[in-house]
Amino acid sequence: MTIRTRAALLWEAPGRWEVGEVELDEPKENEVLVQLAASGLCHSDDHFAKGDISVATLPFVGGHEGAGVVEAVGPGVRTLKPGDRIVTAFVPGCGRCRWCASGQQNICDNGALMLTGSQLDGTFRMHVDGRDVGQGGCVSTFSEWSVMPEASCVKIDDDVPFQVACLVGCGVPTGWGSSVRAAGIVPGDVIIIVGTGGVGMNAVQGARYVGATRVIAVDPVPFKRELALKMGATDAFADIEPAAELARSITNGQGADAAVVTVGVVTGQHLAQAFAAIRKGGTVVATAAGNQNETGIPVNLLELTMYQKRIQGAIYGMGSPVREIPLMIDLYKRGDLKLDELVTRTYPLEEINQGYEDMHAGLNIRGVITFN
């Protein structure tokens, strides 16, 4: 039985999202059918639309930060049943590859499917006029209905609203883990967070939660700086120079223990500025994505060596989705993680392009699509 569903499609890149009808196959082995309730408008999907990052299959239904309800399960599904509320993880961990076996589910080899667009067996569940449609992160949350791997779904409690739950699928653990896991912040540290949008705001929260004594936020948008201070930042600046100066002034000239880069579109220059702001043996965490062809970080190589500085890339905050998602929900329920404040505005699916325009205009921490 095929379902017809409305979804936001990318037909060309660079291009815009077009809401149209998609045919959806029923779930095959180890797959589930999900009715989406909410999906975050993550910058990564905009990178696909802008052509910063190429997807292998067009048309493509984006969205990888979603929450919804399982409606049906395919053969062999044992951990989910119809009616379960779930959050999507854009890397369906296999549990068997070298990375999963070393506790790094976030870089599971299945992550390659983020951009190829197929399901785990290499075939497609979404179609338009007989053409295969690529799915973002195997999940495609810019769609009323979707089919995805059982391993992409993490069950959540009934009492968490979908429009905040969806954010723990990507932006929240990505930012939180950038401070907690990738930077390895420990009590007493001084950290600079460059860019306090839907990801960076959670880097602020994570750093504060594990005891950083100074959390210095950097964002050119005044309302984001104001919110950063409410979310746990101790200081906020419009650009990194005064932030770095403050870090040096409170560390006897040494500099910040870590700088996390969570800007919208990263360049080598951002990372170089962060590099200049950290102390000997400190860490720059590169969380933000940019153009796929961009190379080079203009840092002094002698400083890299002699000051033993570390530039650390981070996907999903260096955490494992099946562990991080329940942890984020738990912290939220206990009042130790603010999520409601992250959702600046909700949009119907038809207004997805408006949502991204608002993001670029600096109006949103996170825009969220809500489905009826």
Added chain:
Amino acid sequence: MRTRAAVLWPDRSQWSIEEITLDPPAAGEVLVRMVATGLCHSDHHLLDGGYPGARRPVIGGHEGAGVVEAVGAGVHAIRPGDHVVLSVPLPPCGACVACLDALPYLCERGALIGQGFQISDGTARHHARGEDLSVFVFLGTFAEHTVVNEASCVVVDPALPLEAACTIACAGVTGWGAVLNTAEVRAGDTVVVVGVGGIGANAVQAARFAGARSIVAVDPVPFKRGVAKRLGADIAVASLGEAATVVTDMTAGRMANTVVMAMAVGDGRCTEAALSLVGKRGRVVVVNVHPADENTATINLRNLQSLEKQVVGCLAGSWDGRKGIRFLADLHRAGRYDLDSIVTRTYDSLAALPSGYRDQAEGTIIRGVLRLS
């Protein structure tokens, strides 16, 4: 100069409060006018011979803060008038294998702690009744003045209230360090703190600060359970048995990541109860002092092996006390460290030592502090 101190003489089991002679500070040493000292149980262990090999006569006290009055030759980083908190467990040399392994609190100078003379040249600055006096933990803070090595001194902001801040030196640094360094508590962990005294109360705060998801405090005294909850414990129970039920429920049987043993005196018969509170790779941190001749602990070795459980000792929080003092002083200034809930009673002079320890034994205080000047 003449000053007053609490001295423990050979074959005695009470502090003698008396006048002593104090030499000027030699090279690398500092004369400190003591403002306050905390009443740590470790000093009390001296009275019943808890440290075989500890020389007597000895001036007790090792949790102190004061104001520098004079410095010896070659001391440049500390000046008269500086407010200092005195670091434990010793002034590290910075050059031995332990120091170079980033374990300065285990510095080889520790071998000299039983002798208790100045670390600079092995002689005494403190004298009474014609005898050289040792000083406990290289400090001897049960005194109105003392001479210590410059490497024991941490200069702090004069705005820091020394009466409460003296407890940072041992209880604070040990309790926080046990959680941050020895236990390595991480965001989302479940932590059990057994014994809510000066160390345990700090351990609870540290666990909350480090992002523990759940904190269970264990103490038989209701007042201490109340303090633990105020400092961040989710639940406070009276016994290890109750803790087992609570932790089983809150972790769906996975059990805790860490148990910090911070009782007044350790008891090897409790070790298995503590170990059973932690799950796989869980760590029991033994921070409380055990009797010197206690050689036996009950441990289910099969569970230790098959679940990779760990029993780990902790001396003064497993970090350089100077680093710990600076960290906690900064935290206090930022308004994120509750010292007032830890120092629950202040006494007026050295003469109040016995009543302070009586209150400690009766469980009516978390940490008592003696005001010295």
